[in-house]
Amino acid sequence: MITGKNYIGNQLSAEGNKVFNTFNPMLNKENKWAITEASADEVNQAVELAAEAFKSYSKISGAKKAEFLRAIAKEIEALGDTLLEVYCAESGLPQGRALGERGRTIGQLLAFANHIEDGNWVEASIDTADSNRQPLPKVDLRKMNVPLGPIVVFGASNFPLAFSTAGGDTAAALAAGCPVIVKSHPMHASTGELVASAVIKAAQNTGMPHGVFSNLNSSGIEVGQLLVQHPKVKAVGFTGSIKGGRALLDLAAKREEPIPVFAEMGSVNPVVLLPKSLNNRAEAIAKTYAGSITLGAGQFCTNPGLILGVKSQGLTHFINVLAQEIIKVEPSCMLHPNIAAAYERNKKKALSQKGLEVLASYENEVNINYGRQAVTTVDGSTFLNNPTLHHEVFGPFSLVVQCENESQLEIIISKLEGQLTGTIISDNNEVSDYINIVNALQNRVGRIIFNGVPTGVEVCASMQHGGPYPASTDSRFTAVGVDSIKRWVRPFSYQDWPNNLLPDALKNENPLGLLRKVNNFKTTAKI
Numbered sequence: 001m002i003t004g005k006n007y008i009g010n011q012l013s014a015e016g017n018k019v020f021n022t023f024n025p026m027l028n029k030e031n032k033w034a035i036t037e038a039s040a041d042e043v044n045q046a047v048e049l050a051a052e053a054f055k056s057y058s059k060i061s062g063a064k065k066a067e068f069l070r071a072i073a074k075e076i077e078a079l080g081d082t083l084l085e086v087y088c089a090e091s092g093l094p095q096g097r098a099l100g101e102r103g104r105t106i107g108q109l110l111a112f113a114n115h116i117e118d119g120n121w122v123e124a125s126i127d128t129a130d131s132n133r134q135p136l137p138k139v140d141l142r143k144m145n146v147p148l149g150p151i152v153v154f155g156a157s158n159f160p161l162a163f164s165t166a167g168g169d170t171a172a173a174l175a176a177g178c179p180v181i182v183k184s185h186p187m188h189a190s191t192g193e194l195v196a197s198a199v200i201k202a203a204q205n206t207g208m209p210h211g212v213f214s215n216l217n218s219s220g221i222e223v224g225q226l227l228v229q230h231p232k233v234k235a236v237g238f239t240g241s242i243k244g245g246r247a248l249l250d251l252a253a254k255r256e257e258p259i260p261v262f263a264e265m266g267s268v269n270p271v272v273l274l275p276k277s278l279n280n281r282a283e284a285i286a287k288t289y290a291g292s293i294t295l296g297a298g299q300f301c302t303n304p305g306l307i308l309g310v311k312s313q314g315l316t317h318f319i320n321v322l323a324q325e326i327i328k329v330e331p332s333c334m335l336h337p338n339i340a341a342a343y344e345r346n347k348k349k350a351l352s353q354k355g356l357e358v359l360a361s362y363e364n365e366v367n368i369n370y371g372r373q374a375v376t377t378v379d380g381s382t383f384l385n386n387p388t389l390h391h392e393v394f395g396p397f398s399l400v401v402q403c404e405n406e407s408q409l410e411i412i413i414s415k416l417e418g419q420l421t422g423t424i425i426s427d428n429n430e431v432s433d434y435i436n437i438v439n440a441l442q443n444r445v446g447r448i449i450f451n452g453v454p455t456g457v458e459v460c461a462s463m464q465h466g467g468p469y470p471a472s473t474d475s476r477f478t479a480v481g482v483d484s485i486k487r488w489v490r491p492f493s494y495q496d497w498p499n500n501l502l503p504d505a506l507k508n509e510n511p512l513g514l515l516r517k518v519n520n521f522k523t524t525a526k527i
């Protein structure tokens with residue numbers, strides 16, 4: 001049942017006086033669920049409870065935390081069709097996408113459960129003492145990763161499940177041993193409440209401390225601001241706009257104790273089309289990209305918003321086919337009227353830039369809140385001289401830049417803002433003649449793709465989802481895959497600490513059987 005209340009730990013609570021409804025963009029009307037925004041007092045209660053829960057939750061074994069994460073996955077599944085229906089009603093996304101995203105969310109929770117169960121993730125490192133060392137004896141030092149403390153997670157508008165309430169950030173923080181306070185996204189607050197109820201049930205069934213998880217509603221930026229400023233919050237996870245992420249980063253930096261904000265923000269995901277590939281298969285590439293640009297109404301952080309090539313017959317052919325193909329795609333519903341309006345506004349701004357030519361723009365009547373695709377083109381110098389053209393237009397939009405030559409292509413790539421991904425489309429070994437282009441791209445992105453599309457982010461240990469600013473606030477970390485746990489921990493050393501008081505991961509007997517670095521060698525041996 002959806003109550004519209006906040007979860008302050010295990011307790012449903014609605015002390016605030018601001019009530020709002022989520023919106024069904026397909027039906028273009030408000031949903032029936034009335035949601036109560038958390039009050040300042042409730043924000044404080046949730047953080048205080050999380051800080052208290054941290055004392056015990058940070059010490060719980062990997063096996064117990066894994067049991068908790070698996071129970072969350074089970075409870076989400078048990079929400080059944082209700083969750084899928086509410087998801088669709090609050091996002092305008094189709095049932096198939098709801099199913100896929102639920103599967104991904106469950107998969108992420110299970111992946112973290114497997115990752116932490118054996119304890120190796122703490123990266124135990126031991127340097128034993130040497131009392132005979134000259135001129136000074138060497139101390140005994142033992143290091144491992146320990147959790148940071150209460151984490152605030154901002155739900156993402158474009159992934160109501162996989163990057164929201166029990167999404168990647170929450171799963172990673174809970175796996176690390178950090179209590180989580182979710183700032184639910186106002187566009188899908190009821191979906192958020194259902195998932196929160198699953199997390200709370202799992203926490204109770206597996207004996208987790210009260211306050212290990214809270215879910216707070218908001219319809220404006222105040223709740224998020226209060227959370228980021230709260231002295232007992234130790235880090236923040238965010239997915240959304242550059243404006244929102246940057247505001248939170250600045251707010252966190254201004255605190256008396258600054259804290260890290262891991263924000264994953266905008267990206268245009270440049271795609272470089274090499275000449276031979278264009279000569280040989282421009283048509284096939286264009287068809288593939290018409291699909292990628294319009295996938296999910298273009299509402300993916302990895303949407304290919306910028307396509308780069310050197311002027312040639314092949315590039316002209318690609319452009320013509322892309323224009324023909326993209327217009328055949330039926331537009332689809334965007335997440336919310338505000339997102340649809342922002343898309344129309346940003347598209348209009350891009351289309352009005354001097355020197356920009358519209359290749360194709362879907363102009364037929366569509367249902368309200370549907371995103372009408374457009375592809376455009378400019379020459380390399382116009383692009384270089386107009387920063388507006390470098391900005392993301394969140395939706396089914398892409399810009400093809402026609403460069404004069406290879407050296408202009410390299411300059412353009414090197415002047416791009418930081419990106420999540422970069423893609424090279426190449427024929428056979430053609431790419432080996434363009435190492436300078438590959439190197440330039442590598443400097444601007446977090447992940448490089450060969451002969452594919454950037455949309456589609458595999459959840460696995462080797463995924464890097466995060467790139468140089470503004471793609472993310474810290475390119476050393478990923479937001480997807482089990483390595484994202486590293487955002488919520490800090491390395492901690494014990495010096496000459498009594499063996500019986502050390503955590504199991506660092507004890508001489510190695511009771512967990514971990515693969516540890518002992519005096520610079522990896523071993524599972526006892527000391």
Ligand code: NAP
Pocket residue numbers: 154155156157158183184185186218219220221222224225239240241242243244245247248264265266267300301302338339342343394
């Ligand atoms: P957003 O505006 O960045 O908001 C995301 C979350 O951050 C919301 O919960 C919002 O709170 C909060 N927030 C924003 N500014 C804040 C501030 N100054 N202080 C405290 N909290 C703040 O993103 P959105 O609502 O999801 O969508 C808006 C636009 O963001 C989209 O049109 C798109 O351009 C971009 N976006 C990009 C990606 C991507 O992956 N690249 C993903 C999603 C969205 P309230 O909503 O409660 O105000």
